[in-house]
Amino acid sequence: MKKSYDFYLKYIKQTKYVPLSYDDFGDMLTSLDYIIIKNETEIEGLLVYLEKDYVDVNLILGKTSTFRPMLEQLLTKTKKDLRIHYQKPYPLAWYANEDMIHPNYQGVIVDSTLHKVLLDFGFKDTSIQDTYYMNLTTFKMDRTIHERLEALNNQGYDVALYNPRKHTHMTYFLDNLLSSSFKTAIENNLNKQKPYPLLIVTKDHRIMGFAGPLCIADDFRGVFSGIEILSDVRNLGLGKILFQHLCFTLKKMGARYMTLFTGRNNVAKFIYLQSGFKVAESFALMLYERN
Numbered sequence: 181m182k183k184s185y186d187f188y189l190k191y192i193k194q195t196k197y198v199p200l201s202y203d204d205f206g207d208m209l210t211s212l213d214y215i216i217i218k219n220e221t222e223i224e225g226l227l228v229y230l231e232k233d234y235v236d237v238n239l240i241l242g243k244t245s246t247f248r249p250m251l252e253q254l255l256t257k258t259k260k261d262l263r264i265h266y267q268k269p270y271p272l273a274w275y276a277n278e279d280m281i282h283p284n285y286q287g288v289i290v291d292s293t294l295h296k297v298l299l300d301f302g303f304k305d306t307s308i309q310d311t312y313y314m315n316l317t318t319f320k321m322d323r324t325i326h327e328r329l330e331a332l333n334n335q336g337y338d339v340a341l342y343n344p345r346k347h348t349h350m351t352y353f354l355d356n357l358l359s360s361s362f363k364t365a366i367e368n369n370l371n372k373q374k375p376y377p378l379l380i381v382t383k384d385h386r387i388m389g390f391a392g393p394l395c396i397a398d399d400f401r402g403v404f405s406g407i408e409i410l411s412d413v414r415n416l417g418l419g420k421i422l423f424q425h426l427c428f429t430l431k432k433m434g435a436r437y438m439t440l441f442t443g444r445n446n447v448a449k450f451i452y453l454q455s456g457f458k459v460a461e462s463f464a465l466m467l468y469e470r471n
Contacts, residue, residue, distance in 0.1 A: 181206055184216070187223040191241045196289075196461070198273040198281055208270045212238055215253050217246040225250050230269035235262045238270050240294060247297045262468040264288055264298070266309060266441070276313045276460035281399055282439040286311060287463035295464055303466040310449065311441040312457040316402055316431045319456060321424050329421050337418065339425050342378040346385060353387040353410065362390075362406045369393040379426050381409060381418050388413045391426040394433065402427070402435030407448065420451045427455060 185205050192199050200208065208228060217225035225246025228239040235258050240247055254262065264287050271284040286309045288295045299305075329339060344350070350370075357363045369375045369392075381389030389409035397403055407426070409419050427438065439460070442449055 181209075184209070184223060184226070187226065188241065191226075195241070196274045196276075197285065198275060200272075208238075212270055215250045217242070217250055227251070227254060228270070229254060229262075231258055231260060232269075233260075234265075235260050236267075236269050237262060237264045238268050239272065244293055244297065247294065248301060251298075251301055259470060261470055262303070263306075264303070264464075264466040266463075266465065276311055276439045277458075279399075280313050280315075280437045280439060280460075281401065282311055282313070282441070282460070283397075283401075285463075286441055287465045290462045290464050295466075298466055298468075301468070303468045305464045306467050307465045308444040309441050309463045309465060310444050311439060311460045311463065312449075312452050313439045313460045314427070314437060314455070314457045316427060316435050316437050319427050319431055321428050322420075322455070325421055325424050328417055332416065332418070332421075336384040337413070337416070338382050339418075339422055340380060340382065341429075342380045342387070342390075347380060347382055347387050349386045353390075356410055357408055359406065359408060362408055365393070365405050366390065377429070379422060379429060381413070381422050383413060389418060389422055391422045394426070394430060396430065396433055396435045400434065400436040402430035402433075402438040404438055404440040419448065420454065423451050424455055 185202055188205055189199060212228050212230045214229070215227040216223055223242070225242030226239070227237065227250040229235055229237050235254065240250065266284060266286040268284060273281050273283050274285045276282040288298060290308060354363045354366060366378065369378065376393035376395045378393050379391045380387050391407040393405055395403045407419065407423055409422070430438065440452065444462070
């Protein structure tokens with residue numbers, strides 16, 4: 181184990197990964213399967229994966245010359261398709277900007293050496309995901325946000341923290357969310373003994389959108405779980421209003437920065453960019469199909 185961890189620490193320095201502790205590294209290798217390539221004296225390559233519906237490649241590390249041999253070994257161990265996805269079996273944090281940490285490596289950095297090796301091996305890009313970051317300590321809400329929200333207030337719209345005694349139709353709202361993962365995140369939060377605050381958009385006190393739940397990680401990262409507005413009330417500028425209130429509220433709660441990621445073709449990216457976020461890195465999600 182010590183030899184494997186020493187190898188890991190040596191090669192992790194060449195990446196943006198946040199190094200795992202000795203115990204967490206051991207936990208990853210215990211929880212998942214792995215392939216090691218070594219010569220007579222030292223380890224040269226490590227591929228960590230988990231086989232379920234797909235074979236999810238969690239980590240590839242080491243000398244570039246070992247990448248293809250490890251992938252070839254992996255193909256002999258399974259008949260399933262291989263993929264590299266943001267839903268990793270063992271999430272790995274990485275530095276999005278200096279000391280700003282994003283909790284999960286999304287895929288393979290576009291145009292990196294590994295990306296080129298995987299393309300040459302037969303993997304295909306299935307989508308491109310961009311990761312964003314922003315220093316919240318300097319965040320200021322766009323001056324037009326207050327003006328726009330005041331105008332919408334006159335039509336019965338508002339942005340507020342969720343209050344079950346005041347705001348209605350939560351079940352309808354959850355059932356009409358496009359993202360099942362957002363629905364699950366909200367439900368799990370509301371079922372806690374002390375739920376995190378949830379920022380919502382309402383129309384006459386009826387819930388029509390959300391951002392959150394609002395919480396802060398140990399390193400003062402404002403956690404962003406998601407944002408969605410029901411189709412009934414889109415194209416009113418509520419998404420931008422809601423997101424900037426999210427940033428402002430997290431800042432007031434003590435968050436120092438935020439990170440988030442979304443598909444390159446997701447129009448929500450314009451809300452992030454207009455709010456002051458910058459792209460930290462672009463990742464490819466990849467798939468190797470057997471047939």
